[in-house]
Amino acid sequence: MQIDGACHCGLVSFTAEVDPARVMVCHCTDCQILSGAPFRVVVTAPIESFVLRGKTKCYVKVAQSGNKRAQVFCPECATPLFATAPENATQVIIRLGCVTQRAQFVPAVQIWQHSSQPWLSELHRIPGSSEQQAFLAAPQVPSHQGSS
Numbered sequence: 001m002q003i004d005g006a007c008h009c010g011l012v013s014f015t016a017e018v019d020p021a022r023v024m025v026c027h028c029t030d031c032q033i034l035s036g037a038p039f040r041v042v043v044t045a046p047i048e049s050f051v052l053r054g055k056t057k058c059y060v061k062v063a064q065s066g067n068k069r070a071q072v073f074c075p076e077c078a079t080p081l082f083a084t085a086p087e088n089a090t091q092v093i094i095r096l097g098c099v100t101q102r103a104q105f106v107p108a109v110q111i112w113q114h115s116s117q118p119w120l121s122e123l124h125r126i127p128g129s130s131e132q133q134a135f136l137a138a139p140q141v142p143s144h145q146g147s148s
Helices: 029-035 120-125 133-137
Strands: 002-006 013-017 023-026 040-046 051-053 057-062 068-073 080-084 091-095 109-111
Touching: 013 040, 013 091, 029 040
Parallel strands: 023 109
Antiparallel strands: 002 013, 013 051, 023 040, 040 091, 057 068, 068 080, 080 091
């Protein structure tokens, strides 16, 4: 499937050919920290199908395995875009959040589940709202700070 995507500010964009069956949810602590979320959803693409437009920045992370992974993001808005091997790359691991067609993808597998946040299995029980206003209008939860 042909996809396209861009960073939040639009400075960097890309296209790629992906297999929708290769969508993963990653619960590793690196993905949690680097995404600022409890997990990250990604899809892989062969490097030869990936076309990048715009300048990016990259941070090379060394995994517990010793493998190096370039974490690529927009230098202006810091949107995480993809990861790849810093040398001799054969694929890119695209961050699904910046893919235009993201709603069409359903994860096929979850990895690093031992790092999964324990409350994720109860997420369906937590009240929700279609917009932020409902949360802002809700009564404030009392603070658990001690009084002086």
